[in-house]
Structures are given as C-alpha cells and as structure tokens.
Amino acid sequence: MDGSFLSTLLMQAQVEIVKIHMQARSPFLSLTASLFALAVLSGCDSKQPQTSTVAESINSTAVQQIASLEVQNPSDFSRPDQPLLLPFTDLGITAAEATALVVMQQEHLIPSQLIDHSGDGEKDTLYLHLSMAAAERQQLQVLQDPIRFRQQAWPARTQAEISHKVGGEWQGAKYHGGDFVNVTELTAPEQYTDHSEWIRYEGPGIESDRVGYRIYLDWRNGFDIFGKKTQQLVLQDVGQDGYQSYHAMADWGMDILKVGLTLGAGGYGFWDGEQVQLVSEVGQHSARIHESGPLYSGMQIHYQDWQIAGKTLDLTANFSMTPGSRLVHTRLELSESLPHMAIGLVKHPGTEVIHGPQEITGHAWTYVATWGDQSLAGDQLGMALLFKRSTRLQQTEDEHNLVSLIRVPDQRMEYYFLAAWQGEPGGIQSKDEFVAYLDQQIEALTLTPRVRLNTALTDALVQQPLTAERALDWSERLAASEMIRQTPYYRYGGWDFERRRPATWEYTTGLLLQAYDDLFELRPNAEWQQVIVDVVDSFITEQGDIHTYDIKKYNIDSINTGLILLRHYLRDAKPHHRQALDLLRQQLAEHPRTADGAFWHKQVYPHQLWLDGVYMGMPFLAYYSSEFEDGKALKEVVKEFELVYQLLRDPATGLYYHAWDEGRQQVWADPETGLSPHFWGRGLGWLTMALVDVLDYIPAEQTELREPLLHMISDLAATLARYQDSESGTWFQILDQPEATGNYLEASASAMFTYFYAKALNQGYLPQQYRDTALKAYQGLLQEFVLVHPDDSISFVNTVQVAGLGFGRDGSYQYYMSEPVFRNDAKANSPFIMAGVQIARLLGIDH
Template identity: 55%
Template sequence: MLQNSDFHVVCSFRAPLAVLITAALLGACAKPTPSATTVTTAAPAGLAELTVTNPSAFARPDSAVTVAFADLGVVGIPGSLSVWAGAREVPSQLIDSDGNGSLDSLLAMADFAAGEQQQWQVKPIPAQASVKRTAAEISQKTGGQWQGKVYQGGTFENVQSLTPPPQYTDHSEFIRYEGPGIESDRVAYRIYLDWRNGFDIFGNITGSPVLHQVGLDGYSSYHNMQPWGLDLLKVGKSLGAGGFGYWDGSAAQGVSVLKGHSATIHQSGPLFSSLSIDYHDWQIAGRTLDVRAHLSMQAGSRLLRNQLELAAPAGNAAPLDNLAIGLVKHAGTELLQGTLEVSGHQYTYLATYGKQSLNNDLLGMAVIFKRGKLQKLTADANSHVAVMELTGLAPAKVGGINSARKLDYHLLAAWQGEKNGITNQADFVSYLQQQLEILDRPIRVKISNAATKAAVSQPLTAQQALYWSQQLADAGLKLQAPHYVWGGWDFERERPTTFEYTTGLLLQAFDDLHQLAPNPAYKTAMLNMADSFVAADGSIHSYQREKFNIDSINSGNVLLRAYEQTGEVKYQKATALLRDQLKDHPKTSNGAFWHKKIYPHQVWLDGVYMGIPFLAHHNQLFNNGQGLEEAVHEFVAVRDKLRDPVTGLYFHGWDEQKQQVWANKTTGLSPEFWSRGIGWLAMAVVDTLDFIPRERSDLRAPLEQMARELAVALKAHVDPASQVWYQIPNKPGTPGNYLESSASSMFVYFYAKALNQGLIDNSYRDFTLQAYQGLLNQFVLVDANGTAHLTQMVQVAGLGFGRDGSYDYYQNEPVIRNDAKGVGPFIMAGVQVARLLQ
C-alpha cells in the first residue's frame, strides 16, 4: 500500500460556488507535514464522512465497504488514507477494484450487528497494518531446465506475472500447484493454467492464509492432509468448482483450444486480493476470442468473484451467445437450486452438497449469478451447468466504446473441515440464502466529502436551485443524452436504446430547464432524440403498438414538445400513432388502462404518469380539449382502487382478477406502498392539470382533491431527520429500508409545482423548501472532478415475473446513481423550486 506520497483533494468547483468551496477546503488542500514525534495533540480533519448501514435483519461480520477515491474527493491516487469509527480505526486497504493496474478505491471492513448503522470518517493519515487475511500468488520454477514437457530441477519462485512457454501442459512441474492461487482466511482456490482450465479448492483448517505453504515439494503432498489442510476436489474434465466454458447444446466446452494463457497478480493484500488470467485466441463455436478473467476475494468470505470479459470476435462473426458455468458432478451428492422466482437483478444459485471431497467428507459448492442472466439450467456427463447470457454491446462500436461482452458471477466452497466450518446441508442452504441477500443488499453507504458539504450548504435561492438542476443536466448531457437516440446504447439496461419512458424522461427535464434557464445544448439534446426516433412518415423506430405497453407512451411528451417548437408534421403523425394506441389499449372494468398487454387486468401507479399527461396534452393540442374526460377518469379509477383510506398512500398495483402472486386475494392490491410508484402518480396529477382549462372546474376537481390529499399523506410520511422519504414510506425503521432519491425528487417536484399552480395552500412552502434542501443534503455527491451525482436511487421495481411485491423484494432491487428515473425528476424539482423562489 502506498503510504508516503502526496495526496490531493478536490479544491475547486464550478461557478458560482468556487470561491466559497475553495475557502472551505483550504485546510484539506495543504500537504500534511510529517511530525517529528508520534504524539499528536489533535487528529487531522477528515476528508469524508461515511454513514454505513447493515440492511439485513441478521449480523454481517467481515462486511466490506468500497468507495472510489473520486467519491471521497481525492484526486488521483492518495498517499495515505485510513478509516475511523470515532477513536477506533477500521481496517482498510487501498485497492485496484477493476484490475486495470491502478489503485482506485478504499476498502474498509467491519462487523455489523443486525440493522446496525456506523459513522466512519476517512482521514489522510496512514492506516495501521492489518492482519493478513487474503493472498494471491503464482509461482514458477527457476534454475532448472525443460526436458520435453516436464521441467526438471530448480526451485519455485513467486512472480508477478507469468506466460507459460508453449510446451507447458498439465503436470509439467513448472508452476507450483499448476496455476495461480487466490484465497481468504476461509478457503483457497487454484485455477489450472493449462488446457483443463479447471477451478479447484484447497481446504484450509487454520483460519489464516495458507497458499504460501502449498506444493513446495511438488504435487503429491497436498493430496493428503497437511498442517494447513489439503486439496479437496477431483476436477477431471469437468468445470470443477465454478469454472466456465461454452455450452454447445449438449456439453460444456472448456477453454482448452487456445494460443496460450497469461496470469497476473494485481494485489495480495491483507483484506483484498486479485489476479487476472488472459486466455489468448480461444477457438470456440467458429470464433476466435480473447478472454480475461478478473478474480478477486475479500477477507472472511468464501466467495470468489469472477468478472469475465470477452473481446469482440474478429471479422463479422456473431458474438458468442452464451457462457457455461458450473460444478463437477460427483456421485452421492445432492443438487441444490436457488429459486428462479425472483427479479432478474437478484442473485440465485446452482449448488451441490455431500461427501464429494477427496477427504471423503462433506463439501458444498455453488455458483451464484443474477437470475436475469440465466438462459437455462442443464448438465452434461461431467458437470452441472448454468448456461448464462452475456452482457455487452453489439459487434460494432457504440459511442466509441469497444464491444466487449461480459459475465460477472461468484463461486464458493464450504468444507466441513475448515475452522468453524459448515457441517450439514441445512446449514449450507441457510448460508447460501444469506449470501444471496448480502449480494442483493450491499452495505448501504452515504458519502459526504468536503466539497459536497461546502456546496450544498449555500443559502437556498432560485439561482441555487437552478444551479443544481444545471449540474445534473450537464452531467446527463455527457453520460446519457448522446446515447438516448435511435441506434444508441442504453447502458443502464445493457441493450439498444428504444422508444420508452426513460428515453424521454430525461429529455423532458432538459426542456423544462431550458424554458427557465435557456441553454441550446438542452434543446438540441431533446430535438436530437425526437428526430432520431421519428421517420419522415411519422413512424417511430422500435415502437410496437401491438404490445400495448403504456410505458411507450411517455416519450410521446418529447414529440409533442418537438412539434410545438418546430412545427414539423412528422411529429404530429407520430403522436397520432401513440394516441391511437390509447384508443384501443385494454382497460379494466372500471375503465383504467392495463399497464401492459403482458400484465393483463393490472393497473400500476407507474402507468398513470406514463400515459395520462400525454393523453391530456394531445387532446389539448390537436382535439381542442375534447376527450379530457378519459384522462380525468384514469385518476378517479386509480384513486378508487389503489388509495389506502387510513394512510392516504397508494399501493403500487391492483390486479382486478386477484390472480397474481402479489395480489391480495380479497382486494387485488399489492402488499406494499412503493415511494417511486406514488411519485409517478403525484407527478402525473400536477402535469395533467397543465392541460385542463381553469374554467373546467368539473374536470379539475378530482385531480385537485388528489393533490391536496397527497400533500397531507406525503408530509405525514417524510423522514423528520432528513426531510426526504424512504423506499417504503411507512416502514422507516425496518432493516433494509433506505432514503430513496428518485421518489423524494418526485415528491419535491409535486409540492413545488402544486404550490406554483395554487393547488395547495402556502402553508406547504417552508416544508417544500426543506424537502428540496433534504435532496441536496442526502443525495447529492460532488466528486473530485467537480461532477455532481445523484445517489441512492432504486434501479427499478415492478410486479410479477418473479417480483412478488413484498417488502424484501423492494429492498433487494439494486441501488444505483445517476439513473434517468431519478435525475430527470431532480432537474424538474429544481426548476419548480426556482419558480417558487422567484
């Protein structure tokens, strides 16, 4: 770990706050002066404060938290960082998280009680040496000579990287234990660096790293019990303990026909170790591929993470259509499978348990992967196999990014003989279930660095509200807008960009901002999106009317705005197609739109925002306001079925047939209130009222009533400490629940716009401004480059297809940053707050 070089903290920020923030950071920007004595009278100021929370209702020992240097406000690679919980130092390590050869993150590790929250401070001082609990190594012989395919004589020497010579193969006695090894203090793994590409296990009985003791005298000793443990697995021609290959339709083909391998040790640290293996010119399925496996382990964990990346095939060959991962088949073991009835973002597993170790005792093995990437579970003569879909881009470059295809999964082994090991199948299954939740719910981390604190503490004015909307919009111009066009790539969904709600949501926010603070770049981004999707005849690329997906309607708002601003007839024709869908879109018996054809008889709160503001705007623009009754009726029908009269909150969904697994058999309602779902509804109320004339009080009255009711209900469920809202708004103290930025942004937008429209009285003004400040305090992060990020937003949530609507389901969906579903409403909220303050 580097501990003596200079460290640098971000000391500037974009106007108009640069002078104030620079002044606030002067202390942090000074180079620390070494003390002549070890005695200090005061601890140095921290670079950042971390609020870290265990989101599980069970204890999580040895939990790792990883934070990028830039998020801490650190420019480049710091010389010294340490983590403190009050006066207690938290073990930490600077790590290279992606294996690119450069340190990029700080990893800290602590034990957490169930639901426990800890406050940490990151300081620019050296960390105390941690007990070594992980290792990675590769060792070759030197001082001998090759005799055919066997290396005779010599002694083993650890090296940083190794490319075996062409004659090298299995049992060549050139590489100690035949490949690189990686371990925690629980278990060690080795990967054969030859045609077998097997993943094997070294059982550890000591509770400390052992690889440095293994195979020093050749192959034979570690097949019998040693003071450190022994080799556990007979791999043969199988995938071993979580290896990978290609499923050809009948068998898993290993990475065996190739030009050669190279192995590189990236880190062998106290808390984190990693290595990579490069497979050169793998010949498979008529293609030639380069593959990199980046393997990493953390202290206290049995999990080995394998991040695979496949280079695009040469020429015009189609990319590889799968990778097979799996486990060796052994007689007398039981095959175990995790449930597939979960969200595509959640993890599940394929596992075996039984007397399958070479020591003839109990061993459990598993591969753990995201449900949505699984094509099928199958087997061949040697292995149990999970056939996996690859993530990545089409063969051509998209946006200048190479077309690598990827798979990220974990493998693990739990041996009866390890120190405090698992000794029965029931405990192994319970352990696997906990590992799934740990992967689905990483430790929640809120970061507050010096630059962020200085920036968000400025007095709230109209200019400040616009400033923050501009910061997030400017980031979106670089991160998302260039790809939100026909032919672009949706990085959040890892698929080609299509005409759907997220594509248009951010561009609508840009247009809102442009109307109050004109910037040609915002207008150009919106019109580029519209022009790319709409052909000259008014047809819309990727739009499929027959799916009756109400999510597809929302981006029609961009087309309506484009028509108003340009007068181009093609936009009028395109919006007519969307309006025509709504004429035939299936409805429930009380007249509410189905969410999608594939979700029959179901109404979701999301769908009200997706379709109804467009419907009202289109009727106003092209139908002289006729037909607005249909738009209003949607709100009446939703309020009648989905509103809870006790809390005033709305349930996420309603199944009229009461047949869905998530639906209450009496009411048809989903079991929980989901904040973003309510946020979609709240935004839909105020947006739809934009297009209902003031004189039509009969039509406005139901929506105005809903606005007043929502204002009361949402205020009652705000978190009083932060002035923002939880993912599940009525369960603030339940383990796993977290303050969520997209819904909180939507609620602030609703309040500010309702005040601006005169829908709610002025008594909500101070509350609205406090809630907007809460957005800044809780969710905005300014990194070392001066870029603003919106953090703590749920990636997605829905109902059905493995999504049971339970509390745990909503907590297990990924929490990300900078997604359009949060950034768009945040920008819109800032615009409305600026109008309120003008």
C-alpha cells in the same frame, strides 16, 4: 470583537473558502482554508482563550476528514464479515490524493485497505471490512491520517499469488531444476502446458481464512479447491516440494477436488449446444496479482486469442476474495460479443443438485449447488455458483458438468463461486446447513448495505445558501454529467447503460429528454436542444412508425416518450412525427381497461391498475387531446385519477397502494380488496408528478374537471408532509415504515415529491405554507443524494432501480428491499433536474 462583526467576517471567510475550493477542486485545500479561517476568527474573539497559534492550527490539518458515512445492515441476521467498497471518486478525491486513508468508528480503527478494484494497476477504491449485528447502523468517518495509517497492521486474512521456477531450464515441455519465486505478473511461454513443473500448483491461487482455490493456467483452465484445516494462510507453502504433496492430507489440509477435464469448482467456457467448450484454444495465457491482502486480494487472468464460436477474441477474468468468506467474486470481460458464457460445476456421483429460489425478482441473486461425497478427503463437500436470476438463460448439463448459461449483454458478466468443506474449522456438516448458508449469502448479495455518504468535497458545495441560480446550477451540472454518461446513447441503435441493453423507445428516454427541455427554458443551451432532436428523430421512421415500439403489447409505459415527441413536433411540425403521435394515441384508444375504465398497466399485466401507469399515459393523452382533439379526452383523463383515488388510496393514511388487481388473482393482491400490500415511494411519486403536469393541459375555466385533481393535490401535500423524514427532508422507499430493517431514504421518490410541491406552489395549487416543505425537500436532495466527483461531474445516488409486481415480484416488504439500489438512474436524475427548475422558479428566477 462584537458578535455582528464576527458573523460578517465568518460569512466572508466562508465565501473565500468556496472560491478556493471551486478553483482548486480539492477537498484538502478547501478543508485547510476552512481551518485557517476558523483559526483566525477564533483568535479575533477576545472572550475566547487563545490556546494555539494559527500555525499550529494549520499543522493540525495533517488529519483531515474526507467523508462521513452511515452504513446499515439490511438483514435480520448478523454480517460479521461485511465488505464495503468506497471508490475514491465517490469520496471526492483522486488516486493521487488517496495516500493515507483510515476509517474510524468513534476512536476505533475499522479494518480497511486501499485497493486496485478495477485491476488496471492503479489504486482506485477504499475497501472496508465491517462486522455488523442484525439491522445495525454504524457511523463512520474517513480521514486522511498519516500517523494512524502507518500504525495499521491488520492480520493477513486473504492472499493471492503466482509462483514459477527460475534457475533451471526447459527441456521440451518440462522445466527441470530451479527454485520457485513469487512474482506479480507471469506470461506462460509457448511450450508451457499441464504438468510442466514450471508454475507452482500449476496456476495462480487465491485464498481467504476459510478456503483456497487454484486455477490451471493451461489448456484445462480447471478450477480446483484447497480445503483448509486452519484459518491461517497456507498458499505460500503449498506445492513447494512438488505436485504430489498437496494431494495427501497435511496439517494445513489438501487438494480436495477431482477436476479432470471439467469446469471444476466454478470455471467458465462456452456451450456449443451439446457440451462445454473449455477456454483451451488460447494463443497466450497471462496472470497478474494486483492485490494480495491483508483484507482484499485480487488477481487477473488474460486469455489472448481464444478460438471459440467461429471467433478469435480476448477474455479477461478478475477474481477477488475477502476475509471470512468462501466466495470468489468473478468478473469476466470479452473483447467481442458472445451469445453467452457457460459457468459450471463438475458432476460427481453421490452428490445432490440444489437449486436456489426462482420466484424472485430478476435482479436478486440465486444459486445452483451440489452437496455430497465429492471430497477427495472422503467427506462432504458443497460447491455453488451464485448469479442474478435474470442473467441465467438456461440450466443444462453435459457428461461432466452442471452448466449455467449466463447472458453477456455488454461483453461483461459477474458471478461468484464457492466451496464449503466439512473438514474446515467449524465447517458445514449437512445439506440443510449448506442450504441455510447459501440462502444467507444470496440475501447478503441482494440486500447490499445501505450507505449514506457525505464528503468534504460535496459538502463544500451543497451547504452554500440555496438561491434560484444555484438550483439551476445543480440541474445543469447533472445534465452535463449525463451528457457524458448516457443521454446521447439513448438514440436508436445506442446503448442503455443502466439496463445493459440496446436503447429502446421507453419512458426513461422520454423522461430524461423532458428534463433537458425543462432546463432549456431557463438555461438555454444548444447542446440540450440538439440531443433532444437527435434522440427523438432517430426513433421515428419516414413512414411514421417508431423503432422498437409495438402497439400490440399495449404497454402504457411506451406512451410517456410521446410527451417529448409532441413538444418537438410543436416546434418543428413534420408529417411523419404527427403519424407517430397518432399511433400512440391509437394505442390509448384501443388499450384494454378494467370494468370501470381504468387503463391496464400492460397487456401482460391484465386487469391491473398501477400508480406508475397514470404518469405514463395521462399527461400525454391530455396534451394530445388539447392540441388535436379540442380536449375531448380530458374527461377520460380525469376519470383515471378519480379511479386511482377511489381504488388505491388508503383512507387511514392518505397514502396510495402501488397497484390494484381487479381479478384478485395475482399473488401480490389481497384476496378481498385486490390491493398490493405496500406504499411504494416512487409509485406515489409518479402520481404526484402526473397531477401537476396534467393540469397544464386542462383549461383554467374548466373548473369542474380541475377540481378533483386540485383536491388530490391538496390532500397529498398534507399527507406527504407527515411522512417526510424530519432530519433529511426526503422520503423512504416504503413510505410508512421508516424504522423497518433495510428501509432507506430513496432518491427518485424524493425528487418527484420535491417537483410536485414546487410546481404546485408555482402554479398556485398549494398555499405558501408548503414553501418550507419544498425547500427542505430540495436541500435534502442535495445533502442526501448528490455526490461531487473530483472531475467536477456529479452523481445522484440511492435510487431503487426498478420495482414492479408479478413475475417473481410478490409485493412483500422484502421484495421492495431486494431491488438493486442504483445511481444516475434516469427515473431519479430526470425529476431532480426538473425539481431544480421548479425550485428556481419558486425562488424568484425570471420565467
């Protein structure tokens, strides 16, 4: 068979594979079809030895690659017990398909477990247990391999259990006789209370190879610690002979905490203004063990009809532990809202209170802890609560507890508690050791592993040849996914799921609606147009005011949504919409500025020029002025870009610093230049988008005004091409430090730069030599950041949620690494949708 015919046949086979995949929505069927086609084709080449039959090739599909991933430790210290969760939906498979998953590093099995992470009774996640050296990258494969799956026998390093007596009888509030039997679910009977001798050690227990905990399943709801002198699992033997045995030192250890009527080692309740109210007045307690090792254990307690704060509500608590860790991940969910939950530690004399760092980003983890002579074994014990800094409303205390009041913005919250006992094998011996340990724990929680994930389901689609129609398909697919997840909820009175707060008039709302509007031009869809109308109209009052907007904050971020309002107004001119537009224009007229005339970022960020703000304010100002002022503000708009070029551009690299402080007073500002220290990807992304968008509103004949912007576009195109990752075609979070520990390919900046190149090419601002740069960047967006889920929705991943300066954000490299890495953030999804529209135009779709 000649080569040309073979190539043609291969292409035809690939087309059929895609068709099968699209119909079946199954990576297994797609992979089977791929292997079948390749087997047929290999048999057609007479020059290749035929060592296997087609049937044998089909049988080999018992081992199927589901995904490959790269995992990086973002810290300069080792993480010997690093957990990693991969939801089945991210892997592109359903729960029914996730039957025999194994994880390989070359030929070595990586410890893993199929788990029910949500606690709803169904397996939903692949748990990986990694051992990672400092800054190490690991290449892993997720396979469906029934043989290796059956061969896995990981040592049990965690467990959860609950046990109660059977075969005896109740006599009042005590249970007499009988034997303990472990169960997976238990609901305490009405007569059950403390010391009823029905539940072994009085509640459910959970442990790792480091430490164990129990939670009283009665009105006390205290959290207690089993200090362990061994790394073996011990809960199964604790309390079998009665309540007193674990209060004395045994070979395995003992109960080491005096809890009393307190929160104990990390319990929860409600702060009434003077003291903690425990979760005591409850109609019914239930406990369920949904995972018990070997690597991940999880349990759930459900409190029905909790009487608190004048309400009757349900509380569900999920707890989990992983090997080598002292931490218990605690997730609470309320059936009704409360202003806070109180979490805390028992106060004992002879202990010292330790507070974790506070001058950090609100998304970073911190702690409050105690250390000292508080162990019932007569030695040192440390306890700690770990939480995100911004979630704590107040730190207080009552007679018995140190108390942290934690926000519950959407009736959900999470935190960790831990205990470190001096008597455990290799136990922490001093306060200094304890603080060093806690600092590593909060860094590990804040700097999550960097993950690049490729799945068979996603690859089957993203590796198809790129055409204009396919680019639009991807934009439409993400827009459709967001219509389910978020977009309609951006309306006034709705909920911002990303920020976990009520929807407000802010730039992310406007940005996503602009993306829908751009897409609508090439893919008309009444649903897209209606959601724009619904969300925009919901914020504008009949008097022309804007709900949640306050002009006196002089926040330039608030201006951006005016762009979609103006587009909407020009299609349907309503007087109160024009009044709202005039209000935004008034802000820019009054907005405080630097001595040279650059707009401050916000009133609360005085004398500061940020890259972000150029996009937030200048396209709107140019658009408004061109429509209603005969362009009188266009010189002002161009001046803002010229000041950014003069003040923020680094001549050595051609990159732009994130911000500049005219007063040289900010902690992040260089005392001589006033500049922040790093080149942040999305900050520069905002500038590039602003450049190509503003030119839409400056008439072509005004060449003198356009020339500085065109020069910046040309200069940035050459600069960004030098910093584009040669392998992926995308860009890093910190643009000029690709090899720095923890740095990662970042989705929002990459999407913005792709939009910049494609639109600049479409508008004739750049020569065609950049066409390949734009197409490589767009293909990189698909391969690096798109995940296709089994329900045909998609996600856009690896976006830094936010990055700013001041208020605990010091502008250091470590700071930029510490901000959470999110998915489906409007700051990335919107430019991706918009980039797809521009790529479609670049590839020749009809305008």
